[in-house]
Structures are given as structure tokens and as C-alpha cells.
Amino acid sequence: MQLATTLFGTRYQFRDIKDLLAKSNEEKSGDQLAGVAAESAAERMAARFVLAEVTLETLRANPAVPYEEDEVTRVIDDAVNEAVYAEIKGMQVGELREWLLADTTTEAMIQRLSNGLTAEMVAAVTKLMSNMDLMLAASKIKVVKHANNTIGLRGTLGSRCQPNNQTDSVEGIRAAVYEGLSYGSGDSVIGINPSDDSLGSVSRLLEMTHEIITRWQIPTQNCLLAHVSTQMEAMRKGAPVGLVFQSLAGSQKGNESFGIDVAMLDEANALAKRYSVVTGPNFMYFETGQGAELSADAHHGADQVVMEARCYGLAKRYDPFQLNTVVGFIGPEYLYDSTQITRAGLEDHFMGKLTGISMGADVCYTNHARSTQNELENLAVLLGAAGVNYIMGIPMGDDSMLSYQSSSFHDAPSLRQLLGLRPLPEFEAWMEDLGLLRDGRLTEKAGDASFFLSR
Template identity: 60%
Template sequence: MNLKTRLFGQTFAFRDIKEVLAKANEIKSGDVLAGIAAADAAERIAAKRVLSELTLEDLRTNPVIPLEIDEVSRIIDSEINEPVYRSIKNWSVAELREFILQTETKGSDLKRISRGLSSEMVAAAAKLMSNLDLLLGARKINNLAHCNTTIGHDGCLASRLQPNHPTDGVEGILASVCEGLSYGVGDAVIGLNPVDDSLPATIRSLESLYQFVQEWNIPTQICVLAHISTQIKALRKGAPVHLLFQSIAGSELGNKAFGIDLELLDEAYALGLKEGQATGPNIMYFETGQGSELSSEAHHGADQVTLEARCYGFARHFHPFLVNTVVGFIGPEYLYDTRQVTRAGLEDHFMGKLMGLPMGVDACYTNHMKADQNDIENLATLLTAAGCTYFMGIPMGDDVMLNYQTTSYHDIATLRELFNLRPLPDFEAWAESIGILSQGKLTARAGDASIFTK
């Protein structure tokens, strides 16, 4: 295993694969903050060159966090399909990249080798790709999952209706639900971020959303994004649950900072299959985002992209219905500006899809970041071209509870029209039945939330 190269008349030597992965990463403010980024462009190029020549076996046998101290590492390794892995383990990272991008490689080919890939392998390939490469690689893959409806169809762009409210007022939440549905938003999930994630408040919100969906026969899923332990308690009290949500990290320490571990998520998964209201079998919803491990001092000296890929390796153990990276939410400490947010969004989407997940992106930013709404629209457009599974839908793109900016109800409609995409089939048929859509396009009734008050 060679960890040095000569470039520009200078010899660059790296102490281990973790350092190679970190310094081959495109510039991210979080990596700089952690003191692991390349010193300059020359060192970054040298690291990419060394990385390109490493084999997939090198990466599997040298995870950025040893299996002995990290359950995320153990889960990722245990999920690898051994016959598939043995057929590709001698490939270099450069050869993996070429296989992904060559014209002859189809989505079915990528799904097959995906079963033999570790997170470090997927992250390594992403680090050798341009933005356009990331779009092309992701676009080839469609990952289907079923909760009450099936997500991931080619030709579809789904959306999460996010009816957040600053006081969790039921009337305010349902007003946002009505408006979003009237724009054809909500086929992926109607998912509420609660202000109060106490058990009584969580049950109240779940019951309100469930009753509304039942009353209007809406083919979708509901979720209240309380802590997973609260959702477990709600399930045991008979609350109507479709999807079980949790934020996850790419290290065991990061997950502990979220108050979770493998045992707790396994318990939730089993209970949801037994007691939940969804058809299933895919009943889990995970959110991620580059930088979360650094913010909790749980990164073990590894870079943001590799840790993010490890989130996806951990997530696939649970066969989720939805995964999305909240790409610009944490702040400029980890992704400083539009350029870094755009790159991260394309990386995350590609890596999640290559790892077999129905991958969405919360194309978003916070007000202290060097970004604006046009930048996020640009990212959403690129991701739609890459075959992104779903986006967020929020009134005017401005979340009044979380205080961040993301994609609006109108953005979802625009992206569907621009790329000739449609909602998920069952949801589209329902929307046509009440006059919101016709042939996949919004009608004159669209935006009239009073439809649901009559």
C-alpha cells in the first residue's frame, strides 16, 4: 500500500488512509476547523493521486474508525456482501470511478456492486469526481422503497410537506398541510418538526395528522420528528405511527450525542413493524448532514465526506423509506458558502444513492451562511437533474420554527414542470381526483387550501 507520491518536484507522504481521505476532500470549512484539510491545492491533488491508486481492499481493511471501538464501523462491515466484495476488492478507487461513469454501466450494475462497497470506498470515489461526475453517477440509480406508497420511481420527484409551527398549534399545522397539499406537495411524507417533543405533544400531533390523512384518503405517510425514544413510547401507547424518524451520525460517539445507539434503533424498527400503522416494510426515516460529528467532537480525525458516507452505511442496515441530508443547516463552521454547500449536496446525494438508499436532500441554508435563495434553487435544479428522490416543501421556503430557508411548495411544482417529472403515482391519482392536478400539472385550483375546508 503506497501512501506517498511525487508531484510538482515535491514528495508528499501521508501517514495513513484516514489522512489521505481527509486531504483528498474538496475544501470544507469543517475540515479546516478540525485541522485535517490539505494545506493547499498541491497537497490536495497529491492526496487524490494516492487515493486513486489505493484498492478497495485497502479501504475496507483500514476504516477511518477501527471496528474494535465503533459500532457504526462494525455495522458497515457486516452489511458487505462477501461474494460481490471479492469480485471487486482488487479494483483501485480510480477503476471504481471509471466503472460508475462509463456509458455501458447501468443502474442495475451499480446496485449489484453497491452490496460489496463500504462507506469509505463510496466516499473515496466521490472525492475523485467532479460535480458533473456526481450528477451522472447518481442519475443512473433508482432505489425503490415502500411504506404506504412506493418512492424512488424514475420520472417522479416526491416531496416532504413540512408544516412546522412555532407553537405546535394544531390549527396552524393543518393550515400548512392544506396549503401544501393544494400545490401537490406531500407525497413522500407529511413530516412535522415539533417544538415540544414531549410524549403528550407528540401523540397529539400524530393523531391530528393521521386523522386528517384518513379523512381525505391521502396516499402518503405521516411522521412527527420527535426523538426516537419518544416515538417508541408513543407507539406503545397506541399512537398512529407510519414512519419512525431519527437523526444519525457516522460514528458511535456521534450517535451517542444524539442519544441513540444500534440497540435503540433496532428496538424502534422491530416495534414499528409490529405496532405501526404503515403497510411497510420500509418504515424508517433518517436525516444526516456533513459536520454533525465535528460539532459533537465525535469525528475521530476523519473528514466530513467520509463520515457522511458512514451515515449511509449505518442507515442501510434498517432498510429506510426516506433518508435526506440537511445539507446547509448546520452553518458556515462546516460548509462556509454556496460553493461548499453545492458540492456537499451533490456528494451526499451520490453517495446515498450508491449505497442503495432512497435519497433526498434538504437544499437549504441558514441566515449566517454566505448563500441566498437563488443559490439553493441552483442546487435543487442540479439535484433534480441528478435524479434526486425528494425535496422539502415549506410555505414560501421559510421555516418559521427552525429559522432556516429551504425549498418551497412552488419550487417543487416548478422543478417538476421544468424536468417533466410527476408526483408519486398513487398521490398523483388522488390529487387529480380532487382537481389539484391534471396530467401531472397544477390546475387553476392549485393553491386553494379551502378545498379542504368544504
């Protein structure tokens, strides 16, 4: 296999498929830190010229981590629909890009083809796309799932109500939940990152959020973003667990750094089907983010986009209700500034949707990154136009427990108004019944958390 080309009189030779994929990637500080990035824009373009002519069959034969060494690789490869793969294996990456963007390519066609793809194929075509290409291709794909309500329908935008608290104060979190609900945040999930991962604290917050959902008959679900093992124990002891959460990595070694493996995730999914208080059939919630594997020295010399695509390939095994990339949360060591954060957000959303995942985004940045609130809002608008399933809702857009900047309770309603979108349908009907929403717009009652204390 000749992985070389001459561009403007300079010969560029790439060591192997992993090297070619890495050199094709848009500039990322994490790839530079890992020593896998292209050394110049010219080398990056040369890599893309070569990558465009690589076949999907070649990519399947060259995963980022060998099949026999990594259970994530095995999960992804074993799930390939061989009949679909046989039809497309001779297609070049450049041809796949053109096919995805063609006006004649329908959503149903893309969803069928995705069953024959591996993560490396998904990552490869992503590297040949501009930001607008990523938005256009992703907008063609709707991934619809159901727990207590329905996420992903065309024309809708969900919002996770994220009422984190530094001390896990039950009453403090309750007040934040009420405020979020009054703005229409929480239709995708009421999801809390606990500061205390103990079974007692997690169970207390599960009980409180379940009580709110039950009392107000809210068509949504709760989730405590504790380690999956804690949630499993909570389910066994009868706590009202809605969605079951876990952060994922794109390699076995990366997942081991999170204290998980495929067997544990399989068990958690089985427990959720038995004990979860949501109706399903989709019970799982995952988070990912470019750079997680490098931070754990578990990237195996692969670039961030490839490892992120492998997270989605693993997640697909569990048919999750939702997954979001925490796109700027890991820090500027991996995504240096707003340009890189924006690119990664659009990449992740497209790759998740192409894989078949109900995909959202935590449009965020840490305080030491070169980004601003305005730039964060720009990405939110781009993702909304691309058809993202949900974003975060955080009091004032400033997470007091995790100390990072994200989207606020106000942002999902603003995007819905700007882009002609609606809340998830069951939740919209609930808001209409309470007088918080009228004809898709918030009413004068919206934003006043005391509404929930007056009844």
C-alpha cells in the same frame, strides 16, 4: 503501503489512509476547522493522485474508526456481501470511478456492486468525481421503496410537507398542511419537527395528521421528528405513527450524542413493523448532514465526507423509506458558502444512492451562511436532474420554527414542470381525482388551502 507522490517538484507524504482521504476532499470549512484539510490545491490534487491507486481492499482494512471500537464500523463491515467483495477488492478507486461513469455500466450492475462496498470506499470514489460526475453516476441509480405509497420510481420527484410551527399549534399546522397538499407537497411524508418533544404534544400532532390522511384518503404517511424514544413510547400507547424518524451520525460516539445506539434503532425498527399505521415494508426515516460528527467531537480525525458516508452505511441496516441530508442546516462552520453547500449536496445524494438508500435532500442554508435563495434553487435543479427522490416543502421556503431557509411548497411543482417529472404515482392519482392536477400540471384549484375546508 507507500502513500506519497511528487507533484511539480514537491514531495507529498500522507500519514495514513484517513489522512489521505481527508486531504483528497473538496475544500470544506469543517475540515479546516478540524485540522484535517489539505493546505493547498496542489496537496489536494496530490492526494487524489495517490488515492486513485488505492485498492478497495486497503480501504476496507482501514476504516475511519477501528472495528473493535465502534458499532457503526461493525454494522457496515458485517453487512458486506463477501462474494461481491471478493470480485472487486483488487479494484483501485480510480478504476471504480471510471466503471461507475462508463456508458456500459447499468443500474443493475451498480446495485449489485454496492453490496460489496464499505462507507470508506463510497467516500473515496466520491472525492475523485466532479460535480457533473456525481450527478451522472447518481442518475443511473434508482432506489425504490414503499410505505403507503411508492418513492423513487424513475421520472418522479417527491416532496416532504414540513408545516412546522413555533408553538406546535394544531390548527396552525393543519392550515399549513392543507396549503402544502394543494400544491402537491406531502407525497413523500407529512413530517413535522415539534418544538415540544413531549409524548403528549407528539401524540396530538400524530392524531391530527393521521386524521387528515384518513379523512381525505391521502396515499402518504405522517411522521413526527421527535427523538426516536418518544416515538417508540407513542407507538406503544397506540398513537398513529407512520414513519419512524431519527437523526444519525457516522460514529458510535456521534450517535451517543444524539442519545441513540444500534440496539435502540433495532428496537424502533421492530416496533414500527409491528405498530406503524403504514403498510410498509419500509418504515424508517433518517436525517444526516456533513459536520454533525465534528460538532459532537465524534469525527475521530476523519473528514466530513467519510463520516457522512458512514451514516448511509448505518442507515442501510434498516432499509429506510427515505433519508435526507439537511445539507446546509448545520451552518457555515462546516459548509461555508453556496459552493461548499452545493458540492456537499451532490456528494451526499450520490453516496446515499450508491449505498442503496432512498435519498432526498433538504436544500437549505442558515441565515448566517454565505448563500442566497437563487443559489439554493440552483442546487435544487442540479439534484432534480441527478434523480433525487424528494425535497422539502416549507411555507414560503422559510421555516419559522427552525429559523432556516429551504425549498417552498412551490419548488417541487416547478422542478417537476422544468424537468418533466411527476409526483409519486399514487399521490398523483389522488390529486387528479380532486382536480388539483391535470396531465401532470397544477390546475387553477391548486394553491388554495380553503379547498380542503369547502367539503
